[in-house]
Every structure is written in structure tokens, then in C-alpha cells.
Amino acid sequence: MNDERWQHLFRDHANSSFSELLRRDSPHLFPGPAARPPAEAATSDPVPHGTTVLALRYRDGVIMAGDRQATTGYQVASRRIEKIFKADDLSGVGIAGAAGPAMEMAKLFQTELEHYEKVEGDNLSLDGKANKLGQMIRMNLQAAMMGLAVVPIFAGFDEKAGVGRLFKYDITGGRYEETNYDSQGSGSKDARDSLKKLWKRDMARDEALRVALEALIDAADEDVGTGGPDLVRGIYPTVKTITRSGFGEVTEEEVKRVCEAILAERTKTGNGG
């Protein structure tokens, strides 16, 4: 009997994976080493890098925030890039590192989750999503060694556990769950220091929003690559919330108000000077 005709259907467990499909059917579209520039080109001519993103847990879920600047060497490459992407209704990715590959990865990851959802008629678990993102980062390892590292933060609301959770990664795809907060990118150390002092358990949304923006402002203060609130051009950090009811946007109006309040207070008290 020729069992090959049907047994492969059981081995093909990657049937609902978009990245596997892309690799198999359209390898030229797959963001792999073949599509990367040679090592010398990558190092001698720096590419834009995203700088600071952070995520923190609060009472209803997770808040993700990122500054808006992309930096090439000592130059500003863009003042308005977005670094927090909606992955699906209950999770988001904040990207740091080489902006081009990072955005490509975020797009592939979004498509991956949506594709799975449509084919299977069901959502991946939060652990499943986090694991998949880790595999994608690992596939980028060769490029990371050439200076095009991508190190995102992944956060989402775990429906089963009923809590917000967040994960950080290293360039090899290593995945580490953080319980309270984390930050990634060139200003991440400063943002983390700030979060360490300000983060409290079970914060309400407004307080968590303020803490997130305080940390980003601190990072912009100390790190040359990170952009602060730009009052002249009217550019403010992006902030998203992920809760049981989905992926929500914090309006620019509200972010602006909180940023101005923080800056006004610092001017008045001399705090952070």
C-alpha cells in the first residue's frame, strides 16, 4: 500500500503557518539571509535603528509605549516612525533594533497570526504566539551578526489566565518572560531604571500611562538616540493598551496632556534636572 498519499497530511503540522507557506511557495519574499546585504555593507553604512520601547503590566492588562525616533549613527533618520504594532486583537509587538528588518518581522508576524486564526478558526495561545516570534528572531540571527539585530518586546493579554503578560527576547530568539515591566533598545537601561522606581503592583490605567511616559522621557533625556516629546512639531510617543477587551490606542491628545503635565512638573520642582 502506498501510504504516502495521505500520511503526509498528518506530518504537515505547519499547515496553518504563514511563514512556512511563504518559505515553501515564495522564498524570494521571505526575509532571510539571501535578501540581506553582505556584511561589509551592513557595517560600513549604518541603517536606521529604532531606539526605545517598553511594556509594563497594570491592573487591566499591559501598556506598551515607544518613542518616535529612528537613529542612524549620530543622525536622526526619522522623527515619526511607529514602533508599537498591533499583532492581533490581544497582543502587540514593540520593535527595537534595525528598523527595516524589524518592521518586516512585525508585518510577517501579524500575517502569521491572522493566517492561523483564519485557517484554524481559532486563536493561538499567548505562549504559542510568543514562541513563534522567538523562532522568527532566531531566523534573523545571521543578519543580527552583521549588525542588523532585531530585538522586540512582545506583550499580550492571556485569555486563559486572565492577565497581561510580557516577553523579551535576545538576538538568538531566546525568550524570557518578565513579570512586571521591561524595556528594549538603546535607551532601555534608562527607561528600566525609571520603571524600577515608579512601577507598582495593580496600577490603574492613568497611573500606568504616566509611569510609561515618565520612563520614556527619562530615556530620551539620557540616551542620544531616543526622541522625547517634540512640542514644536507636535510629535508624541505612541502608547497602546492591551486588555481583555482588546488592543486599544491611547489618543495623541491624551499622551500630549500627560507629557505636558510631566514636563511642567519637572520644570517646577527641578526633578530630573
Added chain:
Amino acid sequence: MPLPYYVSPEQMMKDKAEYARKGISRGRSIVTLEIRDGILLVAENPSTLLHKISEIYDRIAFAGVGKYNEFENLRIAGIRHADIKGYSYSRGDVTAKALANAYSQALGNIFTQDIKPFEVEVLVAEVAEGNGSRNEIYHILYDGTIEDERNYAAMGGQADEIRRFLKDHFREALPLDEALQVGVRALTVTQNKTLNERDLEVAVLDRTKERRKFRRIPPEALSQLLGTQR
């Protein structure tokens, strides 16, 4: 070696078509109606897990009648087509027309080349953006024949009777609840029974939604929508 039997091409096509039609007519039907806020799809389907209607892409939905494994294969192929196209160009470049053409080619090839044709009919619907463009509904038959439908479409076992019913009862720009009642009555036009929310699978392409327009209507909401005029 024995000589193969000679069968004339006409006879072969006729036999295949009859075979496919028989398979399809055994299945339950699906109706689609253009409504005020988009497109409504209603299927008679007692299973809540095995879907006949599903999402393909932002503005595109799929429905299939006939043999489950066959239209399920077509559905997944459609999702792949749409996701790859949207990934390599942009989300706006994924169209129902291209997808319907692909289905038509696939079913046509299977019908002429394989011994057994697919016993399915599929429907691809795309809801308009709202700026003057119009909804698109494509109906593709087992042999690759493709038709574009206006206002309403029906497929499955009692499609002809249902179409006749809809011709008399369809009105433009109905709100969801009224359109749903028309759709459910259409499904029962040849049967002496009423359908309740547990026998139905209902979804809409809702123009008022953000990006992904496809929305399933769960049984609880369904009984509410159906109950309003009972």
C-alpha cells in the same frame, strides 16, 4: 493489454456534471444578500464547529456548499492566495475578482482533468469601501463556470427555488435583522420546518467595521435578531 473503453467527450462531461450536481443537491443551501451595511451570508448548518462560511481577507468572505473536505481545501487555498498577495503588495490589492478567477480556473481544471469532479459550489463576496464602488459577489460552479451576482445569490440543493423566492422578496438596503429574516425564510422555502438559531450559521461583511469586515453572528445575538418579528 485490453483496449480502454471509448467514451465520447460529450458523454464524459455530461456524466461528470450529473455526478457533481447530484452531490451538491444533497447538501443544504446558503443564501447571500446585499444589505444596508454590507453583505449578509446565511447558511443552514447545524454544526457550530465545521464552518461553511468564513473570512478570507479584510473585505472578502467565502462560502461553500457540497462536500466539506473539498470546499475546505478551496477555502484554505483562498486564504493562502490572499495572505501572500497582501503581504507582497498591500492589503488593498487583494481583490475578490482575482480570487474568484483562481477558483474558477482550479475547478475548471479539476473538472476536465480529474476522474472525479469536485462536488462543490463556492461563493466569494467582497464588501465595497463605500466611496461609490459596489459590492461584488461571485458564484463559481463545480465546472469552473463563474457568474457575478447582484443583490442576492443562492447555492446548494434548493438554489433555484430559493432564487425565485428572493426575486420576489428581496429589497435593497435592508437593515440586518430584516434581511436575516428574509434569508432564513428563503432557506426554508422548500421545507416544511422553521429554522432556529441552532440550525444556522450567519456572518456579515460589515462595512462599518475597522479593517477586517468579517463578523460572525453568535447564536445568542442571532435569536435576538430573529425574535424581533416573531
